[in-house]
Amino acid sequence: MTATTTNKELHENAQQMCVSSHLRYTETRRKILETLSKASCALDIEQVVANTKGLAQSSAYRNIEELRKAGLIAAMAVASEPTKYELSDQLAHHHHHLICSSCSSVSDFELSGDAEEKLHSWLEAVSKKQGFSMTGHSLDIGGMCSACS
Amino acid sequence: MTATTTNKELHENAQQMCVSSHLRYTETRRKILETLSKASCALDIEQVVANTKGLAQSSAYRNIEELRKAGLIAAMAVASEPTKYELSDQLAHHHHHLICSSCSSVSDFELSGDAEEKLHSWLEAVSKKQGFSMTGHSLDIGGMCSACS
DNA sequence: TTGCTTGCAAATGATTTGCACTGCT
DNA sequence: AGCAGTGCAAATCATTTGCAAGCAA
Numbered sequence: 395m396t397a398t399t400t401n402k403e404l405h406e407n408a409q410q411m412c413v414s415s416h417l418r419y420t421e422t423r424r425k426i427l428e429t430l431s432k433a434s435c436a437l438d439i440e441q442v443v444a445n446t447k448g449l450a451q452s453s454a455y456r457n458i459e460e461l462r463k464a465g466l467i468a469a470m471a472v473a474s475e476p477t478k479y480e481l482s483d484q485l486a487h488h489h490h491h492l493i494c495s496s497c498s499s500v501s502d503f504e505l506s507g508d509a510e511e512k513l514h515s516w517l518e519a520v521s522k523k524q525g526f527s528m529t530g531h532s533l534d535i536g537g538m539c540s541a542c543s
Numbered sequence: 544m545t546a547t548t549t550n551k552e553l554h555e556n557a558q559q560m561c562v563s564s565h566l567r568y569t570e571t572r573r574k575i576l577e578t579l580s581k582a583s584c585a586l587d588i589e590q591v592v593a594n595t596k597g598l599a600q601s602s603a604y605r606n607i608e609e610l611r612k613a614g615l616i617a618a619m620a621v622a623s624e625p626t627k628y629e630l631s632d633q634l635a636h637h638h639h640h641l642i643c644s645s646c647s648s649v650s651d652f653e654l655s656g657d658a659e660e661k662l663h664s665w666l667e668a669v670s671k672k673q674g675f676s677m678t679g680h681s682l683d684i685g686g687m688c689s690a691c692s
Numbered sequence: 693t694t695g696c697t698t699g700c701a702a703a704t705g706a707t708t709t710g711c712a713c714t715g716c717t
Numbered sequence: 718a719g720c721a722g723t724g725c726a727a728a729t730c731a732t733t734t735g736c737a738a739g740c741a742a
Contacts, residue, residue, distance in 0.1 A: 418696065418741065439731080450699045455732060457697090471620030474707075476731060492675050503669045513662065517684050520652045525689035526641050532683045535666050540674035567716070567721065588706080599724045604707060606722085623732075625706065697740075704733070714723070 404431055407485060408466055415464035422449065423457050427466065427481065436470055436478035436491075436500055470532075472498050483530060490532070494539035501539070553580055556634060557615055564613035571598065572606050576615065576630065585619055585627035585640075585649055619681075621647050632679060639681065643688035650688070 405419075408427050412419040429446045430437060437445070443454050458479055461467040468482045470491070475498045480486070488510070489502045505513065513531070521528040554568075557576055561568040578595045579586060586594070592603050607628055610616040617631045619640070624647045629635070637659070638651045654662065662680070670677040 416696095420697065420741085422698075452700075452733080453698055456734095459733095469622070471626075473618065474626070477620075477623070492670070492673060494675075495678070501673070501675075503673065505665060505669075509665050516654060516658050517682075520654075521641070521684055521686065524641060524650070524652065526643075526650075526684065526686055527692050528684050528686040529644070530685045532681075532685065533666075534681045535670055535675065535677050536679045536681065537670065537675055537677040543676050565721095569716085569722065571723075601708080601725075602723060605709095608708095609722095694742090695740105696742095698738080700736090702733105702735080704731105706729105706731085708727105708729070710727080711725090712723105714721105716721080717719095 401428075401431070404428075404481075404485060411464055411466055411484070412461075417460055417464055422453055423461060425449065426454065426457055426461070427485070430467065430479060430481050431486070433480070435502065436480040438476040438478050440476070442479065470500070472500060490534065492535045492537070492539070494542055495536055496538055496542040499539055499541075503535070505533075550577075550580070553577075553630075553634060560613055560615055560633070561610075566609055566613055571602055572610060574598065575603065575606055575610070576634070579616065579628060579630050580635070582629070584651065585629040587625040587627050589625070591628065619649070621649065639683065641684045641686070641688070643691055644685055645687055645691040648688055648690075652684075654682075 404427065405424060408424070409419040412423065417423070425446050426442060426449065429442055433445070439451065439454055439458075442458070443449050443451050446454070458467055458469075462469055462479075466482055466485055467479050469477050469479050471477050472493055473495070478500065487504070489504050492501045492503060513533070517528060517531050553576065554573060557573070558568040561572070566572070574595050575591060575598070578591055582594070588600065588603055588607075591607070592598050592600050595603070607616055607618075611618055615631055615634055616628050618626050618628055620626050621642055622644070627649065636653070638653050641650045641652060662682070666677060666680050
């Protein structure tokens with residue numbers, strides 16, 4: 395499975411993943427993914443609803459949860475803020491987060507291919523030793539963003 | 544600041560940190576930290592209250608939040624489970640988490656000193672480039688624990 | 693038809709807050 | 718005295734759920 399780059403690829407991959415999870419690829423779900431795809435960072439429910447025409451909040455919660463279980467969407471909780479959602483690594487590029495402990499803003503970064511590979515091998519070794527079957531990892535930097543300091 | 548190993552060190556460091564954040568180091572706070580210190584993994588509010596004699600739930604929330612802002616406690620949110628709390632890296636050993644996406648259980652692991660150093664230097668470089676002042680990082684492995692698979 | 697999806701409104705559950713009181717400093 | 722810290726109960730806010738109607742396979 396490759397990360398999607400074009401809108402068309404996004405929907406093709408998404409549809410595939412929905413089908414294999416026995417989910418219908420409805421208009422609503424398509425629109426939610428498109429909203430997340432357009433966003434430059436993770437969005438909370440309010441933002442998803444605001445940026446998706448004709449989406450009820452309960453449907454947003456329900457669909458995001460289904461899509462999350464199917465691996466299309468990743469959820470991230472920051473402090474006691476509402477949960478933020480973004481496309482999963484399977485639908486977008488693998489990346490990590492810088493989280494400001496003051497304003498709770500989140501921005502993205504990527505490690506070099508080399509670093510990412512090395513990290514992956516460390517984590518794979520740890521998982522193996524503990525009998526854990528790893529499906530992914532997350533790496534956050536905590537601190538103060540430039541706006542807050 | 545060194546990670547604490549003995550109970551005495553824990554309270555000495557904790558008191559210091561409270562003082563410098565203009566917080567009183569009360570009996571209640573001392574008991575909460577002791578509860579977290581005894582635990583083998585992160586605890587949710589219910590568990591903290593259950594394991595701390597004479598602690599009101601609202602006091603638990605209020606104190607944990609104060610202690611979190613002062614850097615004594617780390618909070619972690621897993622899926623839509625209640626938030627879990629543990630001693631911060633400043634009061635305990637720096638470590639990372641294995642999170643089971645099926646049962647939401649959390650266990651700990653450490654990287655080798657070498658790996659941890661390398662990781663730190665990568666993150667420091669990223670932060671510098673983005674004008675972010677890093678105070679720490681977190682690294683989670685996601686997947687299926689041995690009990691669930 | 694059959695059962696997944698949806699929107700609305702009501703319910704739930706975690707977390708926060710108002711208030712009066714206690715206890716450091 | 719003066720203000721941080723406390724317990725209790727009430728309030729708030731994100732998230733979940735029941736239900737009746739809509740829509741896709």
